[in-house]
Amino acid sequence: MLPRPTNVAMGREPKSKRGGASRLTMQDIARLANVSTPTVSRVLNGSPLVTEETRERVLEVARAHGYAVNRNAQKLRHARTNTVAVVLDFGSHRHGAIGDPFIFELLAGVSEALSIRNQDLLLSPPGLDDARAFRDFFQARGADGFIVLGQGTRDAMLRSLARENLPLVVWGAVASDAGYCAVGSDNLAGGKLAAQHFLAQGRKRWLFLGDTRHEELRLRYEGLKLGAAGHSDVSIELLSIPSMAFTATGDAVTSYLAQGGGPDAVFAFSDTAAMAAIGSFRARGLTAPKDFSLVGYNNIPPTAHFSPAITTIDQKTDVAGALLVEKLMQRIDGGRPQSVTLPTRMVVRET
Known part of the structure; x- marks a missing residue:
């Protein structure tokens, strides 16, 4: 009582x-x-x-x-904020609007893993456009560390931050000399799988859709070329699309076809890009798989229900979020977590 x-x-x-x-x-x-x-x-x-x-x-x-x-006041009394900033790659999308479901699948996995650890998630704080902004935000104790979903064209900046010992983990291409911890799929192997699919379909004129300034996409392109090695009758064309937005991709493919482009195989940088490409081909009376083969990337749920159902490269997004959070917590605790390359697999459907 x-x-x-x-x-x-x-x-x-x-x-x-x-x-x-x-x-x-x-x-x-x-x-x-x-x-x-x-x-x-x-x-x-x-x-x-x-x-x-x-x-x-x-x-x-x-x-x-x-x-x-008062949780904010409580945080200020402790050495840590118990907050993690999750930074999206808005710069790679037209008008900063991300419409790719794959990113949100990753984000959901990260959010769940942070929740289990009783950590707050701060989504894409405004103004984090360069290394100085990241440093200032960290020094002002805005967050204990950063999870960056998508390297985009920011690899040089991320390497700079790693040299300054900022706690960050990146979803993207894994490179031994990057200096920062990355979790990502085997993009090179993904490109090789696409090549094997095209060769099995007897395709000779291949088109790669994607901006190879992005390390992930560059590796997929390199894997595609490696898969074609030894097949002198195969040609590969690159259509660089600066924006990852759906409409921008569709417009680029439409323009390419109007100028006489005639591939019989398309490897798209994402499943949403694959969907946009199918629409552009269909507008010219061309359909998959009759007129061309197509491979997307990410295996987002709509690919199985799209018409035609899209053949794609699957990434292990079910474990990616937990791995990103685990690696960042190790980094915040003073450890040196190792990068992880997740396996890829081909999911063959109608295209």
């Missing part, structure tokens, strides 16, 4: 109960629960140095009076 505090017995309830003049403080809780203020602090911070009886008494008083822990 709760002891009756003196100030309540004398009719002096905490200010928060007298017309809301001010919010209930830890000192109020301490008086009401007949404990010291440090004891209240220990209870609210989950310290094991408090008996279960005292913990329950303090929490019952706090609940009865609607006391809520």
Whole structure:
């Protein structure tokens, strides 16, 4: 049973109960629960140095009076913010609008893994456009570290941040000399798988869709060329598309076809790009797989239900989010986590 505090017995309830003049403080809780203020602090911070009886008494008083822990103030009293900034590659998409479901699958995995660790997620803080902005944000204790979803064309900047010892982990291409920890699929192998598919279909005129300034896409292109090695009758053309947006991809393919392009095989940098390409070919009366073979990348759920169902390269996104968070936590704790290359596999469908 709760002891009756003196100030309540004398009719002096905490200010928060007298017309809301001010919010209930830890000192109020301490008086009401007949404990010291440090004891209240220990209870609210989950310290094991408090008996279960005292913990329950303090929490019952706090609940009865609607006391809520100010998490921001609590974070400032600790060495860490318990916040991770997740940075998306808005620059690779027209008008900064990301419409690729694959990114959101990754984001969902990261969010779930952070939630399990009781970490807050801060999504793409504004202004993180260069290395200085990342440094300033970290030094201002905006977050304990960064998870970057997509290298885009920022590899040089990320290498610079790694040299300055900023805690970050990147979803993207894995390179032994990058200096930062990356988690990503085997893009080179993915390109080789696409080549094997085209060769099995007897295709000779191949088109790669994608901006090879992105390391992931460059490796896929290189894998495609390696897969064609030894087949002198195969030609490979590159159609570089600076924006990853669906409409931009469709417009680029439409323009390419209008200028006389006539591939019989297309390897697209993503499944959404593959869908855009199919629309552009269809507008000219060309359909897959009759007129051309097509391979996408990522194996997002709509590919199985699209018409025609899209052959694609599958990445292990089911484990990617957990790996990214695990690697970042190791980095924040002072470790040197190793990069991880996830396996890829071909999912053959109608195209």
